[in-house]
Every structure is written in structure tokens, then in C-alpha cells.
Amino acid sequence: MDLSIIVPVYNEEESLEPLTHEIRSVLGPSGKSYEVIIVDDGSTDGTYVVLCRLRKTEPGIKVLRFKRNFGQTAAIAAGLAYAQGEIIVALDGDGQNDPEDIPALLEKLDEGFDLVNGWRSPRRDPFWSRQLPSLIANGVISWMTRVQLHDYGCTLKAIRREVAKELKLYGEMHRFIPAMAYERGARIAEIKVHHRPRQSGQSKYGIARTFRVILDLLTVKFLLSYATRPLHVFGLVGLISGGVGFLLGGYLTIQKIVYQYEIGGRPLLLLAVLLIFIGFQFITMGLLGEMLARTYHESQNKPIYVIKEILDGGTPG
Numbered sequence: 001m002d003l004s005i006i007v008p009v010y011n012e013e014e015s016l017e018p019l020t021h022e023i024r025s026v027l028g029p030s031g032k033s034y035e036v037i038i039v040d041d042g043s044t045d046g047t048y049v050v051l052c053r054l055r056k057t058e059p060g061i062k063v064l065r066f067k068r069n070f071g072q073t074a075a076i077a078a079g080l081a082y083a084q085g086e087i088i089v090a091l092d093g094d095g096q097n098d099p100e101d102i103p104a105l106l107e108k109l110d111e112g113f114d115l116v117n118g119w120r121s122p123r124r125d126p127f128w129s130r131q132l133p134s135l136i137a138n139g140v141i142s143w144m145t146r147v148q149l150h151d152y153g154c155t156l157k158a159i160r161r162e163v164a165k166e167l168k169l170y171g172e173m174h175r176f177i178p179a180m181a182y183e184r185g186a187r188i189a190e191i192k193v194h195h196r197p198r199q200s201g202q203s204k205y206g207i208a209r210t211f212r213v214i215l216d217l218l219t220v221k222f223l224l225s226y227a228t229r230p231l232h233v234f235g236l237v238g239l240i241s242g243g244v245g246f247l248l249g250g251y252l253t254i255q256k257i258v259y260q261y262e263i264g265g266r267p268l269l270l271l272a273v274l275l276i277f278i279g280f281q282f283i284t285m286g287l288l289g290e291m292l293a294r295t296y297h298e299s300q301n302k303p304i305y306v307i308k309e310i311l312d313g314g315t316p317g
Contacts, residue, residue: 004085008075230289242279
């Protein structure tokens with residue numbers, strides 16, 4: 001199988017038929033073998049009825065139906081698990097991603113990249129409620145993950161199979177796929193793609209989603225930078241807190257012994273003791289994290305590196 005197209009959908013009964021026809025019109029003449037994996041994320045409208053009909057009329061369609069709504073990350077993760085293609089393409093099921101951009105993604109992938117991310121330009125969403133928060137979020141994510149992209153929220157992307165199968169997605173982490181792939185040694189590129197106005201249905205995104213993304217960003221940052229050395233982050237905080245606490249304690253001790261000041265009721269004494277205990281707790285958390293990291297890697301025989309290729313000259317004669 002050359003290509004696997006993953007389409008997560010949730011209450012998109014009106015956009016499914018036009019979208020699948022577009023995919024067929026784009027990929028049919030290419031001569032590539034492909035499958036279309038549509039993941040029904042617990043839709044409550046007529047989405048499943050439409051999918052059953054399309055399954056009988058459109059070649060290469062595979063339908064995965066969730067028992068309830070688990071979210072876009074879970075839908076993409078399910079699609080990745082069942083994909084059989086050497087290259088996996090993900091795109092939204094609302095029709096705003098243009099299947100005509102798929103060949104351009106594949107051409108860029110052929111230049112030696114492992115993942116090509118779409119950059120919706122120009123955006124067809126309201127500026128204040130969608131574009132501005134997205135602009136800020138993309139800047140923060142690029143800065144924290146060190147993977148500079150203009151549009152982390154674009155579902156349209158092409159990934160090589162060996163990279164996609166290594167991804168472990170939880171929470172709202174589908175938008176961090178490029179950063180997670182980069183951590184595994186993948187080469188990342190970005191190209192501009194079309195973004196079409198929504199023709200039917202309603203957007204599933206709201207302001208509440210922003211807070212979940214922020215929490216997942218902290219998770220991704222920790223996993224990318226400190227997953228194999230948690231003591232470096234917890235221990236640093238612990239040393240700073242404990243060091244400040246000991247300095248304050250020393251200052252108060254000098255005042256008590258040398259200048260005979262009464263320090264028993266001073267808030268500074270309580271702060272010093274609190275900082276020392278907090279420092280001790282953070283260092284302990286770091287050590288426990290080190291034990292968990294070693295248990296995780298050693299129990300699964302999971303290496304802390306990724307080998308791209310091995311050149312073996314054979315045994316010398």
C-alpha cells in the first residue's frame with residue numbers, strides 16, 4: 001500500500017461525500033495504491049449512515065467507529081494504528097483541507113523529509129476568535145519545542161510510516177505531532193496549503209480547548225527535554241528553593257546569635273523552613289522520576305536513541 005489517508009470526523013454527514021469524491025479524483029489518476037481510513041469519533045448525527053453508504057460505493061474506504069466521542073487525538077491515533085500505507089496523510093473531515101494539496105505534500109516528502117506539515121494560508125476563519133489565538137499559540141509552541149512551524153493546528157500533513165508508527169498520542173497531542181516526530185529524529189518541513197471556508201456543520205473548537213492545549217504543551221516540553229533526566233528539572237528547582245531557604249536560615253541565625261534579635265515569630269523564619277522543605281521534596285521527586293525513567297526504558301528494552309541507518313562493511317577477510 002502506497003498511501004493511507006486518515007480522516008477523523010465528528011458530526012460531518014454533509015461534508016463526507018464531497019470529500020471522498022475529491023480524494024478519489026486526486027489520487028485515482030496518480031496510479032498509487034491507497035486506502036481511506038475514516039474514523040467516526042462517536043458522531044450523533046447521520047455520519048455513520050453516510051459512511052455505510054460510501055463504504056459500498058467508494059473503493060478503498062475503511063471505517064472505524066468509536067463507541068463515544070474520544071476526541072481528535074484518539075481518532076488520529078486509531079487511524080495511525082490501522083494504516084497500512086508507506087506514507088500516511090491526515091486531513092480534517094470538515095472539507096476545509098483541500099485534497100488537491102496531497103500531491104504537493106508527497107513531492108516535498110520525496111526531497112528527503114520524514115514529515116511535511118501543512119500551513120493554512122490564507123486562513124478562512126474569524127480573526128479574533130480563531131486566527132489570533134492560533135498565531136499566539138504557534139509562536140509559544142515553536143519557542144518551547146524548538147520546532148519552528150507557522151501552523152501547528154493544521155491537521156493536513158504527510159508522514160512516513162516508520163515515523164508515524166512510533167508516535168504515542170494522548171490528550172490533545174495530535175497538534176504536537178511534528179515536535180514529537182522531531183524528538184525521534186525526523187526531518188520536518190512545512191508548505192502552504194489551501195484553507196477553504198466551512199460549507200456545512202459547525203466548528204468543534206472552543207476557547208475551553210485552549211487550556212487543555214496549554215497543559216499538553218507543558219507535558220510535551222517535559223517529555224522532549226527531560227524524559228530521560230527528570231532530576232535536571234526537579235533537582236534544579238529543589239536546589240534553588242533549598243539554597244534560598246538555607247541562606248535565609250543562616251541570615252536569621254546570625255541575627256539571633258550575634259545581635260540577639262527575636263526571630264521566633266518572624267514570617268521570614270517560616271518562609272525559610274518552607275523553602276527548605278520544598279527543596280527537599282523537589283529533589284526527592286527528581287530522584288523518583290529518575291527511577292521511573294529507568295524502569296520505563298529498561299523494562300521495555302527501549303533505547304534512548306534512534307538509529308537512522310547502519311552501514312556495515314562486513315567481516316574483514
